[in-house]
Amino acid sequence: MSGQQPQRVLPNTNLSHKHCSMGFVPDDFVVPRGLVCEEFWLEPLGPEHNEGDYRAWMSSISHIRATPGFEDWRWPRPQMTLAENLGDLERHAADFAARSGFTYTVRATGSDQIIGCVYIYPPSEGPGADVRSWVSADRAALDVALYEAVSEWLRSAWPFTAIRYAPR
Numbered sequence: 001m002s003g004q005q006p007q008r009v010l011p012n013t014n015l016s017h018k019h020c021s022m023g024f025v026p027d028d029f030v031v032p033r034g035l036v037c038e039e040f041w042l043e044p045l046g047p048e049h050n051e052g053d054y055r056a057w058m059s060s061i062s063h064i065r066a067t068p069g070f071e072d073w074r075w076p077r078p079q080m081t082l083a084e085n086l087g088d089l090e091r092h093a094a095d096f097a098a099r100s101g102f103t104y105t106v107r108a109t110g111s112d113q114i115i116g117c118v119y120i121y122p123p124s125e126g127p128g129a130d131v132r133s134w135v136s137a138d139r140a141a142l143d144v145a146l147y148e149a150v151s152e153w154l155r156s157a158w159p160f161t162a163i164r165y166a167p168r
Helices: 047-058 061-065 082-098 137-157
Strands: 008-011 040-044 102-108 114-121 129-135 162-165
Touching: 040 114, 040 137, 047 061, 047 082, 047 102, 047 114, 061 137, 082 102, 114 137, 129 137, 137 162
Parallel strands: 129 162
Antiparallel strands: 008 162, 040 102, 102 114, 114 129
């Protein structure tokens, strides 16, 4: 796909968990409930985040589409309604509960303001994880910090043998 940055495959040295051939993560893997950094924190995305999530991405559509990893996505759609967004958030929460994908909302430190999102899903082919993240346009300066923090978190706290995450 022309114009798309190559996905960086990050090595993972945290392979102490038994590998399960059927699931995205091993059965005995304890999925992290979040990540706390100096300027932001992550928690599992759910329906309770609907209005803040909708506000964050609706104000940042062109910025998100220009973010590495989102260039060829059809989301976000400007005509999407709050009710449709709720359906997406319910699906992400169901994926999290089923351990088939993990989506985290990104909040600004010191507040509950939603400023982005991180998606961790199985790749279409091969082992590992396909990861994407975005921050709202008004927090664009945090994109690299989020990428670096999530990259390290994936290497140190997750059991993936390969991680595809568009570099910043």
